[in-house]
Amino acid sequence: MTKREVFLRIDFTQALKVVMMKKGDVxxxxxxxxxxxxxxxxxMSLVWADGLFALDRSTDQLLSLFETVxxxxxxxxxxxxDPEVLLEGALEGLFxxxxxxxxxxLSEEELRDLSDTTRGEFGGIGLYIAKETSNGGDxxxxxxxxxxxxxxxxxAGILAGDKIIGIEGESTMDLSIDEVLSRLRGxxxxxxxxxxxxxxxxxxxxxxxxAIIQVPTVRYEFLPxxxxxxxxxxxxxxxxxxxxxxxxxxFKEQGYRGLLIDVRSNPGGLLDSVLEITDFFFREGIMLxxxxxxxxxxxxxxxxxxxxxxxxxxxxxxxxxxxxSAAEILSGVLKDRGRGTLVGETTYGKGSVQQVQLLPRGxxxxxxxxxxxxxxxxxxxxxxxxxxxxxxxTFTEDQMALYGELLSSGRITEFVVSHxxxxxxxAIRSFISRLASxxxxxxxxxxxxxxxxxxxRRSTHPPLYDPDYDRVMQEGMxxxxxxxxxxx
Numbered sequence: 001m002t003k004r005e006v007f008l009r010i011d012f013t014q015a016l017k018v019v020m021m022k023k024g025d026v027x028x029x030x031x032x033x034x035x036x037x038x039x040x041x042x043x044m045s046l047v048w049a050d051g052l053f054a055l056d057r058s059t060d061q062l063l064s065l066f067e068t069v070x071x072x073x074x075x076x077x078x079x080x081x082d083p084e085v086l087l088e089g090a091l092e093g094l095f096x097x098x099x100x101x102x103x104x105x106l107s108e109e110e111l112r113d114l115s116d117t118t119r120g121e122f123g124g125i126g127l128y129i130a131k132e133t134s135n136g137g138d139x140x141x142x143x144x145x146x147x148x149x150x151x152x153x154x155x156a157g158i159l160a161g162d163k164i165i166g167i168e169g170e171s172t173m174d175l176s177i178d179e180v181l182s183r184l185r186g187x188x189x190x191x192x193x194x195x196x197x198x199x200x201x202x203x204x205x206x207x208x209x210x211a212i213i214q215v216p217t218v219r220y221e222f223l224p225x226x227x228x229x230x231x232x233x234x235x236x237x238x239x240x241x242x243x244x245x246x247x248x249x250x251f252k253e254q255g256y257r258g259l260l261i262d263v264r265s266n267p268g269g270l271l272d273s274v275l276e277i278t279d280f281f282f283r284e285g286i287m288l289x290x291x292x293x294x295x296x297x298x299x300x301x302x303x304x305x306x307x308x309x310x311x312x313x314x315x316x317x318x319x320x321x322x323x324x325s326a327a328e329i330l331s332g333v334l335k336d337r338g339r340g341t342l343v344g345e346t347t348y349g350k351g352s353v354q355q356v357q358l359l360p361r362g363x364x365x366x367x368x369x370x371x372x373x374x375x376x377x378x379x380x381x382x383x384x385x386x387x388x389x390x391x392x393x394t395f396t397e398d399q400m401a402l403y404g405e406l407l408s409s410g411r412i413t414e415f416v417v418s419h420x421x422x423x424x425x426x427a428i429r430s431f432i433s434r435l436a437s438x439x440x441x442x443x444x445x446x447x448x449x450x451x452x453x454x455x456x457r458r459s460t461h462p463p464l465y466d467p468d469y470d471r472v473m474q475e476g477m478x479x480x481x482x483x484x485x486x487x488x
Contacts, residue, residue, distance in 0.1 A: 124185040126151020128267035146265035146322035160322030166195030202400035218243035221464040227257040236269030236326040241276040268325025280308035292369030314483035315340040324348035336373040342386040343476040351379025
């Protein structure tokens with residue numbers, strides 16, 4: 001590392017930009033470069049000053065350099081800056097230099113938003129999102145990790161893998177993840193229009209009405225004809241283990257012989273929660289390894305012997321591209337130790353550990369470690385590959401163009417709502433016939449699928465087992481019945 005490289009790692013330009021944005025004076029933008037060059041010349045003289053870097057580049061020396069820059073800006077900038085704004089800008093630049101979407105400085109407002117999400121209730125549209133920082137393709141836009149069941153975004157048909165490329169006409173390319181969140185959240189009852197990109201070229205707008213978002217955790221259902229328990233884990237919160245234990249106990253009482261766990265579009269949650277649930281499946285051995293640079297961030301988690309799911313109960317886990325973080329831990333450990341068969345798509349690939357530290361005002365979130373399965377498989381940026389790959393049914397580009405207009409018109413939604421969300425078979429056939437007469441190129445089976453998807457999204461308690469339209473569920477059940485010794 002050269003002397004110049006050491007100096008440039010301190011992001012003082014961000015602080016100046018923040019000051020100008022706070023002032024809101026367009027004229028300041030015009031003089032920015034002149035002031036920057038003057039300051040740059042002054043700072044370069046410091047960098048190359050005799051003896052400044054003669055000793056080893058210790059943290060104390062770097063902090064001393066920052067203090068020098070900070071004081072000079074505070075004393076000599078053309079308009080008197082707010083020192084708190086300067087510091088906040090510098091802290092933001094510090095974390096941006098890590099090029100890690102999960103490490104960031106958090107203002108007091110952002111810290112409150114994070115707390116709201118962790119508690120499981122907040123005002124918004126109901127999406128878990130992420131933003132890649134690498135270059136190329138659609139990087140820079142906002143990825144939909146998963147919609148939250150029963151929310152405005154879920155009912156509008158937003159899918160895991162969609163990209164939010166605009167909010168109220170403003171591109172998301174240059175917005176930080178926190179700026180995106182602040183634009184999506186708001187008072188319940190207010191509206192926000194987002195622009196979605198799905199697949200290669202299909203782009204459409206959706207107007208959503210914000211609501212109080214209550215994050216559910218677990219749903220379960222027993223299929224007596226198959227002796228199979230279906231366990232849908234939506235997110236890992238402090239209450240998820242007790243809900244899972246409640247479900248397993250109910251399955252046991254009904255004599256279950258197989259367990260199907262659905263963690264599709266589960267964005268993760270708390271580490272303690274997923275470890276407690278993973279512990280239900282093992283008597284002993286390693287469950288997870290966590291490796292960081294410090295001894296505090298490096299640890300190995302072992303099963304405690306608190307076995308809840310008997311070892312002779314076969315397990316199948318359904319995963320998709322929206323299965324992330326803690327959900328990948330459960331999936332990866334069950335696969336790695338041969339305790340579960342994974343069916344679906346490669347998972348999201350978020351396997352890192354963040355710590356939140358509080359400051360007198362605000363705080364920060366920092367990645368301190370990465371997760372590894374017992375055999376050493378890294379989750380972060382790779383994901384967990386399923387044992388059996390089953391792609392979720394999607395439209396081709398031509399189909400998106402054809403049916404996108406129909407979906408945007410709201411006719412399917414109006415039809416479902418007008419029949420109290422449970423249209424009869426006769427009503428469905430009549431509606432499909434009417435649509436097909438208007439556009440002969442419509443495929444009746446695809447129309448039926450779209451109607452079914454709308455019914456599911458509008459239902460208060462949609463069925464967990466959907467053998468007619470859920471191909472991943474179909475294959476998972478087929479494999480599970482085979483492991484149970486039943487029909488396949």
